[in-house]
Structure formats: structure tokens, C-alpha cells
Amino acid sequence: MHRTIFALSTVPGKSAIAVIRISGADALKALQALGVDADIAPNRTYFHKLLDPVKRTILDEAIVVYFRAPHSFTGEDVVELYTHGSIAVVNDILSSMSYLSYLDPATPGEFSKRAFFNNKLDLTKAEALSLLIDAETTIQKDIALRQLQGDLYNLYHEWQNRLTTILSRLEALIDFPEDDISPTVIIATSEDIKVLRNEINRHLQSTCRGDIILRGINAVIAGAPNVGKSTLLNNITLSDSAIVSDIPGTTRDIINVKVDLGGFAVVFSDTPGIRATDDTIEREGIRRAMLKLEQADIVLYMVDSLDDLWNILDILQDRVDINKTIVILNKSDVMNEKELQRIEEWGASLIQSSNKFAYIVISAKTGAGIEDLLQMLSQRLRDVYPVSNDPIITKIRYRKALETCQECLNKFDEKKSLELMAEDIRMASAAIGSIIGNYDIETVLDQIFSNFCIGK
Numbered sequence: 001m002h003r004t005i006f007a008l009s010t011v012p013g014k015s016a017i018a019v020i021r022i023s024g025a026d027a028l029k030a031l032q033a034l035g036v037d038a039d040i041a042p043n044r045t046y047f048h049k050l051l052d053p054v055k056r057t058i059l060d061e062a063i064v065v066y067f068r069a070p071h072s073f074t075g076e077d078v079v080e081l082y083t084h085g086s087i088a089v090v091n092d093i094l095s096s097m098s099y100l101s102y103l104d105p106a107t108p109g110e111f112s113k114r115a116f117f118n119n120k121l122d123l124t125k126a127e128a129l130s131l132l133i134d135a136e137t138t139i140q141k142d143i144a145l146r147q148l149q150g151d152l153y154n155l156y157h158e159w160q161n162r163l164t165t166i167l168s169r170l171e172a173l174i175d176f177p178e179d180d181i182s183p184t185v186i187i188a189t190s191e192d193i194k195v196l197r198n199e200i201n202r203h204l205q206s207t208c209r210g211d212i213i214l215r216g217i218n219a220v221i222a223g224a225p226n227v228g229k230s231t232l233l234n235n236i237t238l239s240d241s242a243i244v245s246d247i248p249g250t251t252r253d254i255i256n257v258k259v260d261l262g263g264f265a266v267v268f269s270d271t272p273g274i275r276a277t278d279d280t281i282e283r284e285g286i287r288r289a290m291l292k293l294e295q296a297d298i299v300l301y302m303v304d305s306l307d308d309l310w311n312i313l314d315i316l317q318d319r320v321d322i323n324k325t326i327v328i329l330n331k332s333d334v335m336n337e338k339e340l341q342r343i344e345e346w347g348a349s350l351i352q353s354s355n356k357f358a359y360i361v362i363s364a365k366t367g368a369g370i371e372d373l374l375q376m377l378s379q380r381l382r383d384v385y386p387v388s389n390d391p392i393i394t395k396i397r398y399r400k401a402l403e404t405c406q407e408c409l410n411k412f413d414e415k416k417s418l419e420l421m422a423e424d425i426r427m428a429s430a431a432i433g434s435i436i437g438n439y440d441i442e443t444v445l446d447q448i449f450s451n452f453c454i455g456k
Helices: 027-033 087-098 110-118 123-134 138-148 151-175 185-203 210-215 229-237 280-295 308-310 311-317 336-354 370-384 396-410 418-434 442-449
Strands: 004-008 017-023 043-051 060-067 080-084 103-104 215-224 255-261 264-270 298-303 324-328 358-361
Touching: 004 087, 004 264, 017 027, 017 110, 027 060, 027 080, 043 123, 060 087, 080 087, 087 418, 123 138, 123 151, 123 418, 138 151, 138 264, 151 418, 185 336, 185 396, 185 442, 210 215, 210 264, 215 229, 215 280, 229 255, 229 264, 229 298, 255 370, 264 370, 280 308, 280 370, 298 311, 298 370, 308 311, 308 324, 308 336, 311 324, 311 442, 324 370, 358 370, 396 418
Parallel strands: 004 103, 215 264, 215 298, 298 324, 324 358
Antiparallel strands: 004 017, 017 080, 043 060, 060 080, 255 264
């Protein structure tokens, strides 16, 4: 990591201001090549003309800031150029910098990777930075900010410290075998492991799935052809995302639209109508719809007839999990008062027998009941994915590492040799270390930082 790197740190495209970042030992040298005095003071802003390093023509007028190592984001010398956001201006500056032999374009996440290696960020904070940049809703932002403030790092670091204490105790027993080993030492060690194992298990079993909340909750709209699925999607998203037609089988592929619903990012998916068909293309669409149903976090299953509603449990039995399904009876605009009363009585009796069953009557055509549906869905999300102030697992890799740690702790057996006991604890500690980054995990690092944007 001895090369000096540069990249555009803001989103590519036309904007009022663009930020170009340079990091490394030659950051000031690059700034001087762009026509700025190299003796500028750190942590102060300067207004300066930027010049082409070869032609000495004016590239732009910019605000320039120098951050001296180690007091910078990466821990290295860093220069940031706040230029006009013109696409032409940014491209010309980046092109001019590429001709400087001591500068290299940054790879995705390379600035954050250097910050990690210079102890400016642990891995959970580095990933929290990426989560914060990608956040689209208030809940996503709040979860990312808490992780950035260190709630996960503090928890996992404390667990690893306890494992280190246990390991050092076992290593001492191995190194001094001539000393009498008190049975109480092994018993105390086993009890410490049991307590830690229970804490990790509670953390893993938490009903708040941060990884699901951050990637977006999959809400699949399903049902037979022509029950109003596409009209419902258009109503929810306030757009014409899906084509609406009286012809059955119009929707042949899955249409996904993301919506902010009460702070939750919800991806609504309109699926092809489920029915028996000889049409090859439609059949493939139905296959994909069934696969989407299996992957759904929430299912909005639509029917448009009373007969289907009375038999809804039989219809859903082989298709979806009733516990994550809201049944929607559409076309209330063509129902009379007597029918609506029967539906209400039927629904009340079914809910009484299964408090997890949920249904609602709407008219996708007129919009009646849509707001009630969204409120019902929003409440369901708050119930299924409660957001507390406790640290939340935000990455699948965290969950897998903690499960590995649990497996190692579960293998701890007082009847084993001390060496095997110590190895179990060492592997458990390494699993947690792979989360926060104080373990030899170069492959993991490459995978993590490659998902960052280039300017980070």
C-alpha cells in the first residue's frame, strides 16, 4: 500500500460540487503538480486554480483541503479537491491526474481498506459506512449509524476478550503441567463458556433481522390471473409500474418496486397469475412466481371471489406460509352489504382460531382500503422486525461467524485434553475476530471492500 491513489468520492454525474480524494505519501506532490503550493497548512481550506500538470492550462477553480497523516480518514496524507460538478471538469481533472506516474486510480473500497489497516476503522465500522451510504430509509440509516458508533464492535470485542481470558487460563494449565490442576478451575471455565454461549445465542435468536431490514423486505403480491395484483402494485407505488389489462396472463415476468413504508424499505413484487396453462412463456413466469413466494418475507395473496375466500386455507396450504401472509379480497366495489357482512363474520371466526391470520377487503380499482392495507402491513413489519436499541446483526457473514463460534463453544468438553479444549476456544475467538478484523482474514477483506464504491 505504498502507492498514492485518487478517485472521485461523490456520485458520478452532473452536480453542483464534486469531491476528488487523493491519499498517500505523494498527495502533496500531486497537489503541487496541479498548481497548488505544497506548503499549505493542514485542516484549512484554500481557494485555488487547478492547472493541467503538462499543459498548465486551467482545469477549474476549486476549494482545496490537506489532511496530514495520521489525522485523516485513511490515516495517510490526504488531499481533497472540491470542484465544480460538471462532468467535463471532473473528467479533465481525473484524466490529468492519471498522467502522473506516482498516482494510481483507487480500486473499489481502497480508501476504507487503508483506513482499516491504519486502525482508523474496524471492520464493523467500515461496513457500517457502506451501509450508511446505501441507506434509503430512516430505519436503515439509524441501524447503520449505531453500528458506525461502535455498538457491534464493542459487543464482539468484549466477547473476544473473555475468550482470550479463558484461553490464557487453559494455556497456563498446559504450560505448567507439574502444578496440580484444581477441578474448580475447569468447572469455572466451563461455566464461563456456558454464560458466553447463552449470550451469543440470544443475540443470534433476536427477532430483529438487521440483514433483512437493510437489504429490503420482500413483499410478494400473488394470486390467480386478473385478481387485481398489478392494479394494487400501481396503487401502492403511486405509479404505472405494471401493465393493467383484462386479458389473463398479461403479467409474465416479476416487476419489483421499492417503497419506504414507515421507515422500512419494502420491495413489492407483482407476480404472474398462478394457474394451469399450456403457454411456455407464461408457465416460466409462474415458475418464477412460485420461487419468489418461497423467498418472500411477506406475502400479499389476492383473491376476488367469495368462493376463493372461503377456501383460502386450502388454496394457501401448498403455496405459502400462512404466518407471513395477508389475504386480500379485492373488488369490494362490486360487493353488496350482505356479502361484506358475511366476510366480516367469516374473518372474525378465522382470526379467533388463528391469531396470526390476517385479511383485508379492498378495491384496487377505486383505492378503497389501500391505506388500511398499508397500515396493516406496516404494523406487521414492526411486529416481525422490531427495532430495539440492542446491537443488531446486519450482515450474513456476522451471523455465520457467530454460528461458527457457537459450534466451537458447543464442542468444549471437560473430558477432553487441555490441548483440545484450548483449540476449541482458539477457533471460537478466531471466528469473532473475523468479524471485527483482528485476525488474519485477507480473503475476507478483499471481498468486503470490493463491494464499496470507488471513492470510499
